[in-house]
Amino acid sequence: MRLNSPTPLLIGFEGIDLNSKLQQHLLKINPAGIVLFKRNIVSLVQTKNLIRRIRELLGQILVAIDHEGGVVNRFPAGCPSPPSPMGLNRSSDPSLMFDACRMQAQVLAYLGINLNFAPVLDLATGLRNPAIGTRAFSDNPEEISRYGKICVDAHRNLRVGTTAKHFPGHGRSETDSHQAAGEVRADKTTLWAEDLLPFRELVAYGIPAVMSAHLTYPALDPENPAVFSRKIVTELLRGEMGFEGLVISDCIEMSAISQSDNPSRIIQRGLFAGIDLFISSFSLMKSLAFQLELKKALDEAQLAQAEDNGVNKATEKRLQRFLSEYPGQPTEADALQVDVEKTAALHRRTIHMQRKAPLREGYRQFFLLELSNREQNGINADEHWGPVAKQLLDSQALIKQHQILFACDIEAVGKMINQANRDHLTVILLTNAGFAREGYIPFLRYLKNADSAIHVSLSDERDLTGTLDNEWVVWGFNSWTAMALSEELLVA
Numbered sequence: 211m212r213l214n215s216p217t218p219l220l221i222g223f224e225g226i227d228l229n230s231k232l233q234q235h236l237l238k239i240n241p242a243g244i245v246l247f248k249r250n251i252v253s254l255v256q257t258k259n260l261i262r263r264i265r266e267l268l269g270q271i272l273v274a275i276d277h278e279g280g281v282v283n284r285f286p287a288g289c290p291s292p293p294s295p296m297g298l299n300r301s302s303d304p305s306l307m308f309d310a311c312r313m314q315a316q317v318l319a320y321l322g323i324n325l326n327f328a329p330v331l332d333l334a335t336g337l338r339n340p341a342i343g344t345r346a347f348s349d350n351p352e353e354i355s356r357y358g359k360i361c362v363d364a365h366r367n368l369r370v371g372t373t374a375k376h377f378p379g380h381g382r383s384e385t386d387s388h389q390a391a392g393e394v395r396a397d398k399t400t401l402w403a404e405d406l407l408p409f410r411e412l413v414a415y416g417i418p419a420v421m422s423a424h425l426t427y428p429a430l431d432p433e434n435p436a437v438f439s440r441k442i443v444t445e446l447l448r449g450e451m452g453f454e455g456l457v458i459s460d461c462i463e464m465s466a467i468s469q470s471d472n473p474s475r476i477i478q479r480g481l482f483a484g485i486d487l488f489i490s491s492f493s494l495m496k497s498l499a500f501q502l503e504l505k506k507a508l509d510e511a512q513l514a515q516a517e518d519n520g521v522n523k524a525t526e527k528r529l530q531r532f533l534s535e536y537p538g539q540p541t542e543a544d545a546l547q548v549d550v551e552k553t554a555a556l557h558r559r560t561i562h563m564q565r566k567a568p569l570r571e572g573y574r575q576f577f578l579l580e581l582s583n584r585e586q587n588g589i590n591a592d593e594h595w596g597p598v599a600k601q602l603l604d605s606q607a608l609i610k611q612h613q614i615l616f617a618c619d620i621e622a623v624g625k626m627i628n629q630a631n632r633d634h635l636t637v638i639l640l641t642n643a644g645f646a647r648e649g650y651i652p653f654l655r656y657l658k659n660a661d662s663a664i665h666v667s668l669s670d671e672r673d674l675t676g677t678l679d680n681e682w683v684v685w686g687f688n689s690w691t692a693m694a695l696s697e698e699l700l701v702a
Contacts, residue, residue: 214240215522215526216240216241216242216268216271216529217239217240217241217242217505217508217509218242218486218487218488218508218525218529219239219241219242219243219487219488219489219490219501219504219505219508220241220242220243220244220245220272220274220458220487220488220489220490221239221241221243221244221245221489221490221491221492221501222244222245222246222247222250222489222490222491222492222493223235223236223244223250223492224249224492224496225249225250226249226250226251226252226256226260227256227260227263228260228263228264228267233267235498235501236264236267236268237267237268238502238505239501239502239505240268240505241268241271242271242272242487242529243271243272243273243274243325243487244264244271244272244273244274245274245275245276245489245491246261246273246274246275246284246323247275247284247491247493248284248285248286251284251285251286252286253286254285254289254317254320254321254545254546255545257321258320258321258322258540261273261321261322261323261538261540262322262540265322265538270533270537270538271538272324272325272487272529272532272533272538273321273322273323273324273325273538274323274324274325274326274327275318275323275325275326275327276326276327276328277291277314277317277318277323277326277327277328278294278295278327278328278329278330278345279291279292279293279294279295279297279298279310279314279328279686279688280292280293280294280295280296280297280344280345280685280686280687280688281294281343281344281345281669281686281687281688282345282686283688283689285317286689287601287604287689288548288550288689289317289548290313290316290317290546290548290553291313291314291317291688291689291690292310292311292313292314292556293306293310293556293557293560293685293686293690293691294344294345294560294685294686295329295330295344295345295346295347295357296334296343296344296345296346296347296348296670296685296686297344297557297560297684297685297686298310298347298357298560299347299348299353299357300560300562300683300685301559301560301562303559306556306559306560307357307360308360308364309556310556311360311361311363311364311365312364313553313556314326314328314361314364314365315364315365315367315368315370316368316546317546318365318368318370319368319369319370319540319541320540320541320543320546321540322538322539322540322541323370323538324369324370324371324533324536324537324538325370325371325372325373325419325532325536326365326370326371326372326373327373327375327421328361328372328373328375329347329357329358329361329362329372329373329374329375329412330342330345330346330347330375330376331354331355331358331374331375331377331379331408331409331412332345332346332375332376332379332380332381332405333346333348333349333351333354333379333381333382333404333405334346334347334348334349334381335349335381335382336349337670337672341380342380342381343643343669343670343686344669344670344685344686345686346381349381351403351404351405351407351408352407354407354408355407355408355411355412358374358408358411358412358415358417359411359412359415362412362415362416362417369535369536369537369539370536371418371419371532371535371536372417372418372419373417373418373419373420373421373458374408374409374412374413374417374419374420374421375420375421375423375460376421376422376423376424376425376460377409377420377421377422377423377436377442377447378401378405378406378409378423378427378430378436378442378446378447379394379401379404379405379406379409379423380394380423380425381405382394382395382396382405383425392424392425392426393425393426393427393428394425394426394427395428395429396427396429397429398429398430401427401429401430406451409447409451410451413447413451413452413453414452417455418455418456418532418535418536419455419456419457419458419532420447420453420455420456420457420458421457421458421459421460422436422437422442422443422457422458422459422460422483422485423435423436423437423460424436424437424460424464424467427439427442430442430446434479434483435467437459437460437462437467437479437480437483437485438479438480438482438483439483440482440483440484442483443457443483443484443485444483444484447484448484454528455528455532456486456487456528456529456532457484457485457486457487458485458486458487458488458489459480459485459487459488459489460489461489461490461491461493461494462476462480462488462489462490462504463490463491463492463493463494463495463500464494465494472503473500473503473504473506473507474503474506474507474510476488476504476507477504477507477508477511478507478511481511486525486528486529487525487529488504488508490504550693553690554690554693554694554697555694556690557684557690557691557693557694558694558697558698560684560685560694561682561683561684561691561694561695561698562671562682562683562684562685563680563681563682564671564674564681564682564683565674565676565678565679565680565681566679566680566681566682567679567680569636569662569664569680570636570661570662572634573634573635573636573661573662574608574636575608575609575610575633575634575635575636576606576608576609576610576611576635576636576637576638576699577609577610577611577612577613577626577629577630577633577635577636577637577638578599578602578603578609578611578612578613578638578640579612579613579615579623579626579637579638579639579640580599580612580613580614580615580639580640581615581616581618581639581640581641581642581644581647581653582599582614582615582616582640582642599612599614599640601689601692602638602640602692602695602696604692606696606699608699608700609638610633610635611626611629611630611633611635613626617647617648617649618644618647618648618649618650618652618653619653620649620652620653620656623653623656623657624656624659627656627657627659627660630660630661631659631660631661634661635662636660636662636663636664637657637660637662637663637664638663638664638666638699639657639663639664639665639666639678640666640668641665641666641667641668641669641673642667642668642669642673642687643669643672643673644667644673645672645673651675654675654677654678655677657677657678658677658678663678663679663680664678664680664681664682664699665677665678665680665681665682666682666683666684666695667681667682667683667684668684668686668687668691669683669685669686670683670685671683682695682698
């Protein structure tokens with residue numbers, strides 16, 4: 211353990227190794243922990259070595275990651291990752307939750323990651339929030355609580371800490387706080403009975419960390435977003451609910467926060483609210499200078515509190531308690547045993563066949579058509595994936611053609627359908643939040659001209675309209691979903 215007190219920051223960075231520039235930056239900041247993203251990970255062996263070297267440099271620290279499953283997956287293909295929480299819920303298979311949460315925790319324990327930014331406890335209220343979506347388990351608070359406890363148990367058994375997020379509930383907002391400020395206008399009675407119920411249950415269950423939201427909740431505090439609200443963090447979470455663990459901000463690079471405040475002001479307001487640790491992910495700002503400004507602001511705040519440093523000591527005490535319970539000792543095994551068949555089967559069990567009919571005889575090869583977004587942002591900002599369909603192409607030799615459309619272009623899709631019909635190919639249409647796109651309904655209707663077609667929604671059922679005889683939902687996409695889809699196509 212370090213002799214000097216760490217700066218209460220969890221920071222992200224660029225790169226896959228501990229080069230001299232990163233070493234110098236980490237030593238300047240002396241952070242309480244780091245946060246890993248897809249840009250830091252190419253393999254389990256490389257990641258395990260990176261974590262080991264950083265701990266050799268800084269001592270015992272938090273190593274955190276967003277390992278939720280489904281669309282939020284920081285690991286490359288082949289590394290175990292569970293289906294999305296909503297996929298687990300919609301499968302109506304209780305055993306699936308236990309298997310998925312155990313898989314979720316095992317890879318983190320193997321690597322020495324001691325803090326998972328999961329489970330998501332937000333309500334899936336009408337699927338209205340673009341930042342949450344299939345990351346939410348359910349719109350039923352009791353069901354979310356049961357899932358959250360299973361997740362906590364699976365991680366706790368392997369000495370990996372968990373984080374309840376996004377307190378006091380993000381599901382009712384219609385704003386993605388990565389891009390803009392937002393609010394939840396439910397009254398206090400509703401928030402207490404519904405949105406806050408899973409958090410109350412998990413706090414009582416002993417979850418070691420809670421992540422605050424960047425939204426404003428007028429019924430709780432009409433002036434400040436939760437991350438800056440003493441009424442929400444100190445009076446509600448710590449006072450009324452009795453939470454004694456770490457309170458962590460969501461990333462303070464998000465536009466909802468960073469556009470209105472400078473680093474000094476962000477730190478002052480967060481500390482006053484009762485935040486223990488601040489996240490700077492390096493995903494949105496990509497600025498070492500910003501992280502150094504945060505460090506300076508925290509140092510100045512600590513100097514200002516020198517005569518009464520009870521707050522600082524309380525945070526350090528909570529951090530030390532966390533590290534004693536979740537030290538981040540990696541598994542001694544040389545390699546993590548990945549059961550490919552079992553993992554793919556887990557994902558296959560979450561594919562929902564909303565409409566399923568036999569494929570037309572003689573159409574057992576495929577034309578893959580992807581209605582794609584041009585860029586990756588929000589929860590997966592800075593993760594430079596290729597087209598989603600590429601992972602399907604890599605695993606399915608029966609795909610003979612692949613085209614990407616960035617708009618609902620009926621003329622273009624007409625040409626593709628004519629080619630698919632001529633070559634006796636089944637069209638597989640992949641969409642993700644297509645329902646929000648201009649011309650989407652006429653576009654789907656035109657696909658009826660295909661001799662054989664399957665529509666796969668990579669998000670939720672809102673993309674499906676009953677237009678085609680085969681309509682499937684996968685509730686959030688990762689490489690294992692591609693493998694599960696590939697297997698399903700063989701029996702479609």
